[in-house]
Amino acid sequence: MLELAILGLLKEKEMHGYELKKRLAETLGIATGVSFGSLYPALRRLESAGAVKAVEAREAAPAVPLSGSLGGELAALRARTVGVRSSRGKKVYGITERGQELFAELLEAGSQSSDDDRTFNLRLAFARYLPPDARLGMLERRRSYLLERRIQLRARVAQVRDTYMRSLVEHDHESAEHDLGWIERLIERERAAAAEAGAADGLQAVDKTEGSPNPDPAGLRPGEIQEDSRR
Amino acid sequence: MLELAILGLLKEKEMHGYELKKRLAETLGIATGVSFGSLYPALRRLESAGAVKAVEAREAAPAVPLSGSLGGELAALRARTVGVRSSRGKKVYGITERGQELFAELLEAGSQSSDDDRTFNLRLAFARYLPPDARLGMLERRRSYLLERRIQLRARVAQVRDTYMRSLVEHDHESAEHDLGWIERLIERERAAAAEAGAADGLQAVDKTEGSPNPDPAGLRPGEIQEDSRR
DNA sequence: GTCATCATGTAAGCCGTTACATGATTGC
DNA sequence: GCAATCATGTAACGGCTTACATGATGAC
Numbered sequence: 121m122l123e124l125a126i127l128g129l130l131k132e133k134e135m136h137g138y139e140l141k142k143r144l145a146e147t148l149g150i151a152t153g154v155s156f157g158s159l160y161p162a163l164r165r166l167e168s169a170g171a172v173k174a175v176e177a178r179e180a181a182p183a184v185p186l187s188g189s190l191g192g193e194l195a196a197l198r199a200r201t202v203g204v205r206s207s208r209g210k211k212v213y214g215i216t217e218r219g220q221e222l223f224a225e226l227l228e229a230g231s232q233s234s235d236d237d238r239t240f241n242l243r244l245a246f247a248r249y250l251p252p253d254a255r256l257g258m259l260e261r262r263r264s265y266l267l268e269r270r271i272q273l274r275a276r277v278a279q280v281r282d283t284y285m286r287s288l289v290e291h292d293h294e295s296a297e298h299d300l301g302w303i304e305r306l307i308e309r310e311r312a313a314a315a316e317a318g319a320a321d322g323l324q325a326v327d328k329t330e331g332s333p334n335p336d337p338a339g340l341r342p343g344e345i346q347e348d349s350r351r
Numbered sequence: 352m353l354e355l356a357i358l359g360l361l362k363e364k365e366m367h368g369y370e371l372k373k374r375l376a377e378t379l380g381i382a383t384g385v386s387f388g389s390l391y392p393a394l395r396r397l398e399s400a401g402a403v404k405a406v407e408a409r410e411a412a413p414a415v416p417l418s419g420s421l422g423g424e425l426a427a428l429r430a431r432t433v434g435v436r437s438s439r440g441k442k443v444y445g446i447t448e449r450g451q452e453l454f455a456e457l458l459e460a461g462s463q464s465s466d467d468d469r470t471f472n473l474r475l476a477f478a479r480y481l482p483p484d485a486r487l488g489m490l491e492r493r494r495s496y497l498l499e500r501r502i503q504l505r506a507r508v509a510q511v512r513d514t515y516m517r518s519l520v521e522h523d524h525e526s527a528e529h530d531l532g533w534i535e536r537l538i539e540r541e542r543a544a545a546a547e548a549g550a551a552d553g554l555q556a557v558d559k560t561e562g563s564p565n566p567d568p569a570g571l572r573p574g575e576i577q578e579d580s581r582r
Numbered sequence: 583g584t585c586a587t588c589a590t591g592t593a594a595g596c597c598g599t600t601a602c603a604t605g606a607t608t609g610c
Numbered sequence: 611g612c613a614a615t616c617a618t619g620t621a622a623c624g625g626c627t628t629a630c631a632t633g634a635t636g637a638c
Contacts, residue, residue, distance in 0.1 A: 122625080138589050146507060147516065152467070158626045160591055209589055209634060236383070247515040276377060284478040285378065291533050298529060302522050353597080369617050389598050391619055441617065 121239065122154060122162050124230070127171065127223040128246045130215040134175055137163055137211065148245050163213060171219035174211050228254060252314055259307045266303060270296045352470065353385060353393050355461070358402065358454040359477045361446040365406055368394055368442065379476050394444060402450035405442050459485060483545055490538045497534060501527045 129135065129143050137160055145153030166172045215223070227246055230239055240262055247255050273293040280286040360366065360374050368391055376384030397403045446454070458477055461470060471493055478486050504524040511517040 136589075137591090146503075147511075155627055156589090156591075157593090157628070162625095164591095211590075241519060244519055245516050248513055272377075280378075282479055285476050287533075287537060288472060288475055291530075294533075295526065295529065298526065299522075302518075302525075306518060367617075368619090386599055387617090387619075388600070388621090392598095395619095 121242065122158065123166060123171075124223065124226040124246070125242055126159075126162060126166060127215055127219055127226070128249075130172060130213060130219070131223065131249075134212050134214040136213065140213075148242050166219070167213075169218070169222070170216060171222045172213045173216050175214040224249070252310065252317075256307065256310045256314070259303055259310060263300065263303045263307065266296055266300045270300060352473065353389065354397060354402075355454065355457040355477070356473060357390075357393060357397060358446055358450055358457070359480075361403060361444060361450070362454065362480075365443050365445040367444065371444075379473050397450070398444075400449070400453070402447060402453045403444045404447050406445040455480070483541065483548075487538065487541045487545070490534055490541060494531065494534050494538065497527055497531045501531065 125144055125148055126140060129140060129147070135143070137156070140163075141154060141156065141159050144159070163172065167174070227243060227249060230243060240258075243250075243258060247258070250258070270293065273289060273296055277286065277289050277293055280289050356375055356379055357371060360371060360378070366374070368387070371394075372385060372387065372390050375390070394403065398405070458474060458480060461474060471489075474481075474489060478489070481489070501524065504520060504527055507520050508517065508524055511520050
């Protein structure tokens with residue numbers, strides 16, 4: 121889980137732990153964020169596994185670097201000692217080939233069983249790295265999970281007597297419905313994109329490709345889909 | 352957390368572990384449910400602490416109980432050995448006085464820092480056991496948390512470039528807004544109930560009690576508020 | 583020169599899960 | 611009599627948090 125998130129972020133950009141932590145807190149469906157006590161060991165594990173690697177820190181060195189207050193010898197010593205650490209002790213990590221593979225494995229492995237909210241959100245955040253069919257599968261599994269959940273919640277609303285619990289359950293029910301609508305819009309977007317790609321590919325007018333109920337989904341703006349597949 | 356949930360459920364009704372597990376899975380904001388490996392030890396801890404107690408199982412015994420296939424001696428032995436267990440090996444727990452106190456402590460202690468979703472949901476589920484002012488405080492803290500979160504999400508929507516991440520963030524933003532509306536309705540209901548109680552109490556027409564912007568909140572149906580305060 | 587922030591790490595411990603082990607009861 | 615479900619428990623382990631320890635850098 122955390123590993124997946126780290127690798128996903130490092131695919132976009134080399135980063136050091138501290139930065140990673142911030143991005144983890146804000147970017148993903150992980151509202152809580154991650155603590156250092158969890159992040160650094162995870163980086164360690166990934167490093168031992170050869171999935172990430174501390175890279176040469178390329179922070180544009182100050183123009184007149186280490187002359188004044190700090191003795192040249194000491195600076196040199198430190199530079200030798202700390203190796204890949206930049207001036208501020210930062211250790212910048214990058215993803216390796218092995219890391220790319222691991223990322224793909226983790227991403228696809230978990231797309232199967234996305235019963236958990238957090239897991240689903242995380243996977244969706246990296247959905248652009250999935251092949252289109254896996255993406256669609258993931259969304260459809262989520263959809264059927266939500267359909268199921270909605271039914272259960274609906275039943276429960278009738279049973280609960282206490283005002284607060286009832287309000288809670290009602291709200292959960294509404295949330296499930298909201299989520300469902302969202303997922304369905306995403307699914308339609310996927311279908312439309314697939315149809316478009318198919319049409320462009322086969323050089324033929326494929327009018328009703330695949331039982332798609334809505335041939336002109338509202339949410340789709342053409343340029344938006346294949347935004348950023350390159351690394 | 353789990354302790355609080357267990358005690359809250361046992362306040363309503365004596366139960367054995369298995370039943371508790373089911374109710375935990377369905378009732379609270381805990382969509383995932385709890386595993387036995389977590390539930391039984393928790394019950395143990397609560398028992399050692401004197402907060403719960405295995406009670407005499409009162410399952411209406413079968414009319415012709417243990418005559419046929421099972422030897423009378425063996426049945427008697429078992430009855431002696433297992434003590435509070437009912438026919439099926441069930442161990443029915445009830446909450447004690449100490450448990451009631453502990454519940455109140457846990458509930459109020461955590462109402463202060465309800466930054467976590469799950470925690471908030473759980474507490475809200477038992478909100479009827481809180482004094483009205485604590486309840487209102489809890490809701491208002493939640494409200495300001497959500498206001499904060501909405502701002503952050505709004506800012507982030509503008510930054511995110513990838514389609515899927517963006518969709519995720521947008522959805523989170525909408526959810527936050529939905530939650531906010533819900534909380535605000537709950538707050539208004541609380542205010543209205545407080546005003547009503549105050550009016551009935553003071554025998555005076557208290558027209559604008561407390562800067563409540565809406566003197567006639569839509570969601571309130573009079574009979575609904577003080578549903579089930581007894582025990 | 584001192585404070586806030588940036589930055590990395592370790593250790594202890596909590597909370598919970600999965601997997602395992604056991605056995606009773608009910609329905610077919 | 612066999613399978614499904616009900617019912618309780620233990621052991622190993624995993625992941626994450628808190629608290630602690632350290633130190634550099636920049637702003638004032």
